[in-house]
Amino acid sequence: DGGITQSPKYLFRKEGQNVTLSCEQNLNHDAMYWYRQDPGQGLRLIYYSQIVNDFQKGDIAEGYSVSREKKESFPLTVTSAQKNPTAFYLCASSIGTSQETQYFGPGTRLLVL
Amino acid sequence: AQSVTQLGSHVSVSEGALVLLRCNYSSSVPPYLFWYVQYPNQGLQLLLKYTSAATLVKGINGFEAEFKKSETSFHLTKPSAHMSDAAEYFCAVSPGFQKLVFGTGTRLLVSP
Numbered sequence: 001d002g003g004i005t006q007s008p009k010y011l012f013r014k015e016g017q018n019v020t021l022s023c024e025q026n027l028n029h030d031a032m033y034w035y036r037q038d039p040g041q042g043l044r045l046i047y048y049s050q051i052v053n054d055f056q057k058g059d060i061a062e063g064y065s066v067s068r069e070k071k072e073s074f075p076l077t078v079t080s081a082q083k084n085p086t087a088f089y090l091c092a093s094s095i096g097t098s099q100e101t102q103y104f105g106p107g108t109r110l111l112v113l
Numbered sequence: 114a115q116s117v118t119q120l121g122s123h124v125s126v127s128e129g130a131l132v133l134l135r136c137n138y139s140s141s142v143p144p145y146l147f148w149y150v151q152y153p154n155q156g157l158q159l160l161l162k163y164t165s166a167a168t169l170v171k172g173i174n175g176f177e178a179e180f181k182k183s184e185t186s187f188h189l190t191k192p193s194a195h196m197s198d199a200a201e202y203f204c205a206v207s208p209g210f211q212k213l214v215f216g217t218g219t220r221l222l223v224s225p
Binding site for chain 1: 217
């Protein structure tokens with residue numbers, strides 16, 4: 001079955017530590033996205049990528065980094081510069097970025113120790 | 114700037130009652146509009162999508178939404194709520210050649 005997988009389901013970060021969230025898709029989609037979800041704030045776009053080896057900052061990119069070396073994979077690193085990383089992180093993909101349906105993974109919940 | 118407003122962060126209904134979740138958008142060009150549903154600790158699932166083919170759009174699980182250009186609205190309805198409809202619902206707009214912009218969500222509570 002085609003879809004999007006995210007791992008791990010739960011992730012714990014220590015002070016000053018960088019952590020990486022995995023996102024893989026087998027839908028053959030060109031575009032991929034990372035969102036952060038906090039209670040009452042909806043989804044906020046962190047980064048998105050329209051094609052391999054290219055990505056753009058979203059609305060809240062500070063403290064995060066991404067790479068897009070393969071079409072199927074779009075990992076997100078939460079760096080130590082992100083002072084409030086506790087949130088639910090959602091990865092999505094779509095055929096393109098223009099008026100296309102985005103399909104979401106199951107999410108990763110990041111907690112700070 | 115394009116935006117989406119969802120009126121009411123929480124909506125409560127009784128099982129069997131009409132569900133109405135409100136969404137208003139702003140867009141300088143004809144938009145595509147979406148409704149997504151999110152169950153606790155899960156990703157978002159597409160309920161329905163408006164692409165200008167028909168103003169009344171039917172989705173999964175008995176939901177439908179009507180596009181009203183004069184009111185810039187795309188409200189989500191279901192004639193009879195079921196306990197399994199309890200979830201958070203997100204409206205999103207994609208105006209022109211732009212990526213999706215999401216509303217802040219409405220949590221639907223269904224009581225027996």
